[in-house]
Amino acid sequence: MSALQPKKSLPSTKIADTLGVTEAASSPTLSGAARRDLEAAAAPEWAAGAGAAIRATRAELVAWLQALLRQGVYRLRPGPVAVMPIGRIHQQLSVALAAAVETPALQAARERLSDDLARADARSAALASLDPSDPEAPALYDELIALGLDALQQLSEIEIELAAQHAGLDALTGLPGRRALYQRLAAEHARSQRSVHRCAVVLIDLDRFKPVNDQYGHLVGDDFLRAFAAALRAELRPYDAAFRFGGDEFVLVLPDVTNDQAEAVVERIRQRLQRQPLLEVDGTPLWAEFSAGVAALDGARTPAEALGRADAQLYAAKARRAHRVAQIPTATVPEGAPLARPKRRAGS
Numbered sequence: 001m002s003a004l005q006p007k008k009s010l011p012s013t014k015i016a017d018t019l020g021v022t023e024a025a026s027s028p029t030l031s032g033a034a035r036r037d038l039e040a041a042a043a044p045e046w047a048a049g050a051g052a053a054i055r056a057t058r059a060e061l062v063a064w065l066q067a068l069l070r071q072g073v074y075r076l077r078p079g080p081v082a083v084m085p086i087g088r089i090h091q092q093l094s095v096a097l098a099a100a101v102e103t104p105a106l107q108a109a110r111e112r113l114s115d116d117l118a119r120a121d122a123r124s125a126a127l128a129s130l131d132p133s134d135p136e137a138p139a140l141y142d143e144l145i146a147l148g149l150d151a152l153q154q155l156s157e158i159e160i161e162l163a164a165q166h167a168g169l170d171a172l173t174g175l176p177g178r179r180a181l182y183q184r185l186a187a188e189h190a191r192s193q194r195s196v197h198r199c200a201v202v203l204i205d206l207d208r209f210k211p212v213n214d215q216y217g218h219l220v221g222d223d224f225l226r227a228f229a230a231a232l233r234a235e236l237r238p239y240d241a242a243f244r245f246g247g248d249e250f251v252l253v254l255p256d257v258t259n260d261q262a263e264a265v266v267e268r269i270r271q272r273l274q275r276q277p278l279l280e281v282d283g284t285p286l287w288a289e290f291s292a293g294v295a296a297l298d299g300a301r302t303p304a305e306a307l308g309r310a311d312a313q314l315y316a317a318k319a320r321r322a323h324r325v326a327q328i329p330t331a332t333v334p335e336g337a338p339l340a341r342p343k344r345r346a347g348s
């Protein structure tokens with residue numbers, strides 16, 4: 001299959017090179033269903049969802065703290081101890097953190113919050129079982145308030161970290177960008193140095209993406225990139241991450257995965273793209289093809305070395321692919337679409 005199916009004589013909406021386009025521009029040529037699917041898949045849903053989930057978590061915590069504080073100093077106004085809604089809080093937190101990149105700062109705040117909640121839960125049970133006149137009761141009460149306040153503080157740290165990640169999201173695809181990639185690679189690499197921890201890095205580059213822009217215009221090209229990002233996400237496990245590296249290049253970070261298993265993930269993505277076109281433009285299917293390079297982060301001295309190895313593999317794959325595509329009779333290649341060719345990217 002080629003990236004482009006038979007050429008359409010659509011008016012060219014080609015925009016002067018719009019590398020790094022930041023607006024989620026939309027094309028009127030997509031069918032309604034395709035547009036809806038695309039928007040649903042590409043919206044940085046975690047950014048909006050995570051914000052609401054953090055607010056809900058805070059509301060639960062504050063309501064619990066208010067109930068405790070209303071009791072005043074426990075020894076003066078003893079009453080049934082407010083029960084911490086720990087189940088609901090954890091549920092909201094898991095929504096908030098579902099698609100977050102696990103940076104060291106986020107991990108520290110998350111772990112401390114989780115510890116605060118566990119201790120507060122245990123302390124409130126202990127306080128509830130005490131007679132209010134017990135001399136230990138006031139100290140337990142004070143400790144509960146302190147734990148609740150610290151939990152709120154950790155929640156703010158998490159929110160700040162998520163907001164920073166949101167700001168680093170690529171506006172076109174909704175995927176995290178390079179900064180988040182480097183943070184994630186550094187964190188995974190550090191983990192692999194401490195213990196036996198595998199992690200694969202996959203560098204992916206679309207084949208013959210330029211002709212999509214050239215033939216259908218950059219707005220369709222943008223939709224193509226969005227849909228490709230959505231396809232990547234759809235094939236990954238929750239703890240894997242996809243990043244937009246730039247242009248038509250993407251990176252996958254796959255923890256606990258060997259190179260062979262990473263190759264299998266790449267194959268799964270490829271099969272998905274062979275089963276269904278990435279987009280339909282006025283009834284014309286557009287198919288996506290890509291080349292990929294895989295490297296083990298755990299075997300590399302630095303994250304940059306792993307990325308470099310993946311890049312070398314990608315370059316070799318591009319060369320093989322160009323050779324293969326060059327075998328396709330010209331008639332089956334869309335008019336005007338250059339054959340895929342290996343290219344040198346910055347830094348390779």
Ligand SMILES: Nc1nc2c(ncn2[C@@H]2O[C@H](COP(=O)(O)OP(=O)(O)OP(=O)(O)O)[C@@H](O)[C@H]2O)c(=O)[nH]1
Pocket residue numbers: 017018019020021172205206207208209210211213217218219220221222225246247248340341342343
């Ligand atoms: N529509 C759109 N195009 C982009 C964006 N970023 C980069 N591009 C285009 O992506 C193309 C990338 O160039 P290449 O990687 O050489 O294109 P290719 O046809 O995939 O080349 P091969 O990888 O050799 O098959 C350029 O034409 C860029 O203008 C973007 O955000 N939106």
